[in-house]
Amino acid sequence: MLSGSKIILAICIALGVALAVSVYQRADHNAAHYIITGGDIITMDADGAFNTDGVTPTHVAIHGERIIAVGSKQEIQENIRWFTRTVDLKGQTLMPGMIDAHSHPVAGAVLNSWLDVSGFSYPKSEQVYAALKRKIAETPKGEVIQAFGLDTILTPDLVLPTRQLLDELAPDNPVFILSQIMHTAWFNSAALEASGYDDSVQDPPGGYFERSEDGRLNGVVHEEAMRMLLVDPSSGLLGKAKQLINIRRSFINEYNEYSKAGLTTITALGAAPMFDGYMAFLEHIATRSNSPVRTFLAPMVYELHKTEYTPNYENGLFRLAGVKFHLDGSPWTGGMATAEPYLENDFTLNTIKMSLNNRGILKYESEDFKAKWAQYHDAGWQISVHAHGERAHGLVLDAIEQAQLANPRPDARHRMEHLGLFTQSDIKRASKLGVNPSFFINHIYYFGPTIRDVLLGEERAERFMPLRWATENFEQVTLHLDAPAMPIDPWRMLKTATTRIPRFSDQPFNTSQLMSVQHALEAV
Ligand SMILES: [Zn+2]
Structure with missing residues (x-):
C-alpha cells in the first residue's frame, strides 16, 4: 500500500510528465495535434472555394487553435507526430466559419425566451x-x-x-x-x-x-x-x-444558436435597446473566454451617448464596428422608401393599412440626415444605414458623397443595409464611393411572391435584391440574416441567394439576379 507522501510523489511525477509532453507538443510548431480528412474541404482560396494554389486539398493539419497546413496527404506528412490524431469527416464538408454581417443578438436573446x-x-x-x-x-x-x-x-x-x-x-x-x-x-x-x-x-x-x-x-x-x-x-x-427569465442564460443560448448554425462572427448592427445596460451586457457575454462567436457592435447613433465607445474600441472577442442609422422602413409594412408608389389592393390598403400613393417613409429630413452623417464621418466612424428603397439609397449616396468631398476618408467603408430596390445606377455610384453593400436576401425566400403580386409588381420584383449587379460592381458583397427578424439559418440564406426559390414553391424567382456559389460563400 502506498503512503500519502508516495501518492503525492506519484501524482507529481505524472503531472510533470504530462506537462513536459504538453510543452514539447506546443514547442514543436510544425506538429499537428489533429489531421482532418475524409470529406470535401472548402478553403475559400482566391482561385476557388475548393482550391488552394489551384489544387483540391484532402487534408488539414491543426496545431493548437491554428491551421498549419492544407494540402494532400503527402504535403502534410511532415506535420505528423506520434501524438497526432486523425479526425474523419466521414464525407461531410469542412469550411471556414461564417460571418453574419447584420444581426440583433440583444433582441434575439430577450425574444428567444x-x-x-x-x-x-x-x-x-x-x-x-x-x-x-x-x-x-x-x-x-x-x-x-x-x-x-x-x-x-x-x-x-x-x-x-x-x-x-x-x-x-x-x-x-x-x-x-x-x-x-x-x-x-x-x-x-x-x-x-x-x-x-x-x-x-x-x-x-x-x-x-x-x-x-x-x-x-x-x-x-x-x-x-x-x-x-x-x-x-x-x-x-x-x-x-x-425576474422570471435568466437573461444571461438567454444570451448564452442565443450565442450557442449562432455557433450551431456555423457562424463564428456576428455584427450586432444597431443593437435593440431592450433594457437598461444592454450594451454593457452584450460586451460581457461577448468577451467570455469560451464564447464560440466573435462580436462586432455598431450602436444606434442615438444610443451612442450611453457608452464611452470610440471607433477603435476592442476588448478580446468584442469590437466596435461603427454606428448605425435607420433611414427608411420595411417593405412588409409599406415603410420602404420607394421611388414609385406601392401597389394598391385589398391587402396593402386594408390589411397593412397603407395610405393611397404610399411611397414609404424617410425618418430624417435630407439636410438633417446629411449633417448627421458628416458628423459621424468626421469623427472617424464607419457608418451603416438601413436603406431598403430607392429614395433612401439616393439620400445615403448624397450624404456619403458630400461627407467625402469635405473630408476624404478613402478607408471609411460605409455600409448600406438590406438594399431591396438598389438600382443599377445607384450600385455603380455606391461602388465608386467605396460603399460596402449588405443584402437581406431571405426576403426572396419568405416574401418573393408577395413582393411581386401584392407589394411592388413584376418590374420591381425582377430587380429586387440585385445580387448579380452587386457582385459585378463591388469587390465585397455581404449577405445577412437579420435575426431575430428571420431565423438564424445561414444555409437557407446561401440556398436562396444561389437558387432564388421561395418558400412553398418550386418556381425560381427573378433568376437574372442569381449569385454564384463561389460569390455566395464569399459573402458570408
Ligand atoms: Zn436589422
Whole structure:
C-alpha cells in the first residue's frame, strides 16, 4: 500500500510528465495535434472555394487553435507526430466559419425566451392560437406571457388578436404579443393594468394606441407607444418579467444558436435597446473566454451617448464596428422608401393599412440626415444605414458623397443595409464611393411572391435584391440574416441567394439576379 507522501510523489511525477509532453507538443510548431480528412474541404482560396494554389486539398493539419497546413496527404506528412490524431469527416464538408454581417443578438436573446408565434413556425392561424392557448394553460395565474412573431404575410390567414379576444383567452395573465417586424404589438386588459396604465393613457411622440369609437383602447399598439408597455423602466412588462427569465442564460443560448448554425462572427448592427445596460451586457457575454462567436457592435447613433465607445474600441472577442442609422422602413409594412408608389389592393390598403400613393417613409429630413452623417464621418466612424428603397439609397449616396468631398476618408467603408430596390445606377455610384453593400436576401425566400403580386409588381420584383449587379460592381458583397427578424439559418440564406426559390414553391424567382456559389460563400 502506498503512503500519502508516495501518492503525492506519484501524482507529481505524472503531472510533470504530462506537462513536459504538453510543452514539447506546443514547442514543436510544425506538429499537428489533429489531421482532418475524409470529406470535401472548402478553403475559400482566391482561385476557388475548393482550391488552394489551384489544387483540391484532402487534408488539414491543426496545431493548437491554428491551421498549419492544407494540402494532400503527402504535403502534410511532415506535420505528423506520434501524438497526432486523425479526425474523419466521414464525407461531410469542412469550411471556414461564417460571418453574419447584420444581426440583433440583444433582441434575439430577450425574444428567444418568449413564446414563438411566428409564421416561420406556424403558417396557419389556428396553429398560432393553439400555441398561445397551450402557453396560457401552463402559465401560473398572474405571470406575464410574452409572445413574438405575429405576421400577416407569413401567416396569411392570421386572425389578428384584439384586447377582447386576449381577455377571453387569458383573463388572469398579462399578455403582450410583438409582431415579427417589431413595430406593432397586441395586449390584453391585464397587461394594461400591470403596466400601470388605463384607457386614459396619452399617446407618446412617435407612437400611438389604437382606440375603438368609444375611446377605449382596443389592444393594438404601435411604435413608441409599445415601449411604454414593454421597456419603460417604471411601467414596462419586460422589467416585471425579467425576474422570471435568466437573461444571461438567454444570451448564452442565443450565442450557442449562432455557433450551431456555423457562424463564428456576428455584427450586432444597431443593437435593440431592450433594457437598461444592454450594451454593457452584450460586451460581457461577448468577451467570455469560451464564447464560440466573435462580436462586432455598431450602436444606434442615438444610443451612442450611453457608452464611452470610440471607433477603435476592442476588448478580446468584442469590437466596435461603427454606428448605425435607420433611414427608411420595411417593405412588409409599406415603410420602404420607394421611388414609385406601392401597389394598391385589398391587402396593402386594408390589411397593412397603407395610405393611397404610399411611397414609404424617410425618418430624417435630407439636410438633417446629411449633417448627421458628416458628423459621424468626421469623427472617424464607419457608418451603416438601413436603406431598403430607392429614395433612401439616393439620400445615403448624397450624404456619403458630400461627407467625402469635405473630408476624404478613402478607408471609411460605409455600409448600406438590406438594399431591396438598389438600382443599377445607384450600385455603380455606391461602388465608386467605396460603399460596402449588405443584402437581406431571405426576403426572396419568405416574401418573393408577395413582393411581386401584392407589394411592388413584376418590374420591381425582377430587380429586387440585385445580387448579380452587386457582385459585378463591388469587390465585397455581404449577405445577412437579420435575426431575430428571420431565423438564424445561414444555409437557407446561401440556398436562396444561389437558387432564388421561395418558400412553398418550386418556381425560381427573378433568376437574372442569381449569385454564384463561389460569390455566395464569399459573402458570408
Ligand atoms: Zn436589422
